[in-house]
Amino acid sequence: MTENSSAKASELLHLHQAPEILQVVNVWDAITAKVITDIPGTTALATASHSIAATLGYEDGENIPVDEMVSFVGRIAAATHLPVSADLESGYGNPGETTRKAIGVGIVGANIEDQMRPLEDAVNQMAAVVHAGAAEGIDFVLNAQTDAFLKGKDRDPEDVLADAIARGKAFLDVGATTVFVPGLLDEPTVTALVEGIGWNKVSVINVPGSLPPATLQELGVARISYGPWTQRVALTALADTAAKLLAGGQLPEDTRPLN
Numbered sequence: 001m002t003e004n005s006s007a008k009a010s011e012l013l014h015l016h017q018a019p020e021i022l023q024v025v026n027v028w029d030a031i032t033a034k035v036i037t038d039i040p041g042t043t044a045l046a047t048a049s050h051s052i053a054a055t056l057g058y059e060d061g062e063n064i065p066v067d068e069m070v071s072f073v074g075r076i077a078a079a080t081h082l083p084v085s086a087d088l089e090s091g092y093g094n095p096g097e098t099t100r101k102a103i104g105v106g107i108v109g110a111n112i113e114d115q116m117r118p119l120e121d122a123v124n125q126m127a128a129v130v131h132a133g134a135a136e137g138i139d140f141v142l143n144a145q146t147d148a149f150l151k152g153k154d155r156d157p158e159d160v161l162a163d164a165i166a167r168g169k170a171f172l173d174v175g176a177t178t179v180f181v182p183g184l185l186d187e188p189t190v191t192a193l194v195e196g197i198g199w200n201k202v203s204v205i206n207v208p209g210s211l212p213p214a215t216l217q218e219l220g221v222a223r224i225s226y227g228p229w230t231q232r233v234a235l236t237a238l239a240d241t242a243a244k245l246l247a248g249g250q251l252p253e254d255t256r257p258l259n
Helices: 005-017 032-039 051-055 066-078 096-102 119-135 157-172 186-197 213-219 229-246
Strands: 022-024 045-049 085-087 110-112 141-145 178-180 202-205 222-227
Touching: 005 110, 005 141, 005 222, 032 045, 032 066, 032 229, 045 051, 045 229, 051 066, 051 229, 066 085, 066 096, 096 110, 096 119, 110 119, 119 141, 119 157, 141 157, 157 178, 157 186, 178 222, 186 213, 213 222
Parallel strands: 022 222, 045 085, 085 110, 110 141, 141 178, 178 202, 202 222
Antiparallel strands: none
16 A cells, blocks of 8 residues: 555545545546646546556456556556546456555555346455455445446346346445446436435446536536546547548647657
8 A cells, every 4th residue: 555545545535425526537557647637627537447458458358467457557546646546347356355456556446347246246246345445444435336237238228227226225335435337328317326326326437428527417426437438539539640640641730748
C-alpha cells in the first residue's frame, strides 16, 4: 500500500457518496492518466481492462496475467495524485488476493464483474473484495458489477431487470459501495434500477446513445464511467489523422504536446 492510500480511499468513497454525480474518464496507461488528471473537473480516475488489454496486445477477458495487470494499474496510480479505481475484471480467480495486490500498488477502488455466476458465488466474490480492503485498513471502494444486461440480451427484459436489482442489493448487503450495471440503458430502466437498488447507489457506463449526465444525475445515479470508449475516441482520431496524412494532408494545427 502506498503512503497516501488510506486518504485516497476515503476521498474516493466520499466522491461516490456525494450528491453530485461522479464522472470518471477511463484511462489505460500512465500518459493518459496524467492528461486526464490535468483536466479541470477531474476528481478521480478509473482504468478500463479492455483498453489495457488492447494496449498490451491481449484479448479482453482476464487474458492478461494478473501480476502484469496489477503492475500496469500500479503505473497508472503512480502517475496521478488522484484516487484510482481499477477494472479488475472478475478478480482473476481470486478476487480477494487480486484486490490485496492492487491495494499494494496504490489502487483504492475496483470494478469486479459477477459474470452472472450463481448468486451465492457472486456474493462471495464481492465479500472477498470488501474483506481484503478492510484487512488492508482502507475504505476500499467496490463498484460491484452485474452483467445482467450484458449477458441477458436473449431473456425477458423484466427478468433481466429483476436479476440486476436482486444482485445489486445482495452486493450492497456484503459491503459494496455501488452497483455497476453496464449496458445501453433507457430512462425507464435507469429509474427502475435506482428505485430497486437505491438512490446514489447505481453506477452506469455511458456509450454512444446513452442518457446525458444531467439526466442521470436527476435520476439518482451515483457514477458514470466510459469504459473502452475513451480509447476508441483516441484511436478514431489517430486513424483519421493517419488517413489524412497518407492522403497528403498535414498535422492539425491545434495539436497540443500533452506527452
